[in-house]
Amino acid sequence: MSVVGTYLKTLTARRTIYALKPELPGEITIKDIQSVVQTIIKETPTAFNSQPNRAIILTGEAHRKVWDQVADGIESPDGKKRPASARDEAFGSVIFFTDDKVTEKLKADFPAYAAAFPSFADHTSGAAQINSWVVLEAMGLGGHLQHYNGYVKAALPGKIPQSWTVQAQLVFGTPATAPAEKTYIKNDVEVFN
Numbered sequence: 001m002s003v004v005g006t007y008l009k010t011l012t013a014r015r016t017i018y019a020l021k022p023e024l025p026g027e028i029t030i031k032d033i034q035s036v037v038q039t040i041i042k043e044t045p046t047a048f049n050s051q052p053n054r055a056i057i058l059t060g061e062a063h064r065k066v067w068d069q070v071a072d073g074i075e076s077p078d079g080k081k082r083p084a085s086a087r088d089e090a091f092g093s094v095i096f097f098t099d100d101k102v103t104e105k106l107k108a109d110f111p112a113y114a115a116a117f118p119s120f121a122d123h124t125s126g127a128a129q130i131n132s133w134v135v136l137e138a139m140g141l142g143g144h145l146q147h148y149n150g151y152v153k154a155a156l157p158g159k160i161p162q163s164w165t166v167q168a169q170l171v172f173g174t175p176a177t178a179p180a181e182k183t184y185i186k187n188d189v190e191v192f193n
């Protein structure tokens, strides 16, 4: 298969998988995941090459502690289910942040674009999240993307800088089931000459 074919096949294979086992597949180690996420954080493009993306990886006791605290913070029994499953069924989570210090400096340096920089930070974070999700799929992992941002921020280890805004959590493990069926709208990309 061509490089493009392989890339698109992997992109298409990335799916939301909630049913996970708290283990890594085959020969994969947490260091491999760290290295992949490191490369993605480095290479994902950013507005004016400002590089606001930050990430940490939680696993083991740190992972259980954070998700336990998130589940504890939610009142409704139904609402607790997803964070409790992340705690008990996932091997780890990538926590994505953007550094507000970078966005503030951009605003000061380029006042004409100031209003755009917060959403540019969101865009590049989304790109890093989905790049990571696709590569984890290619490594045989499965996962789902969550946004318990305020709860997660409150539960994270103390050494996370105050200026880092939590953007998302990519919860990962070994897939326990195939993904659910997915439907698509008709949505043709047209070429105009």
Ligand SMILES: Cc1cc2nc3c(=O)[nH]c(=O)nc-3n(C[C@H](O)[C@H](O)[C@H](O)COP(=O)(O)O)c2cc1C
Residues within 6 Å of the ligand: 014, 015, 016, 017, 126, 144, 145, 146, 147, 179, 182
């Ligand atoms: C920007 C964005 C935000 C999402 N937020 C959540 C979320 O908070 N919780 C969740 O369970 N899934 C979340 N998802 C997953 C989507 O529901 C899922 O990607 C979509 O239904 C398509 O399914 P697929 O991932 O299997 O292709 C999010 C996805 C994206 C791209």
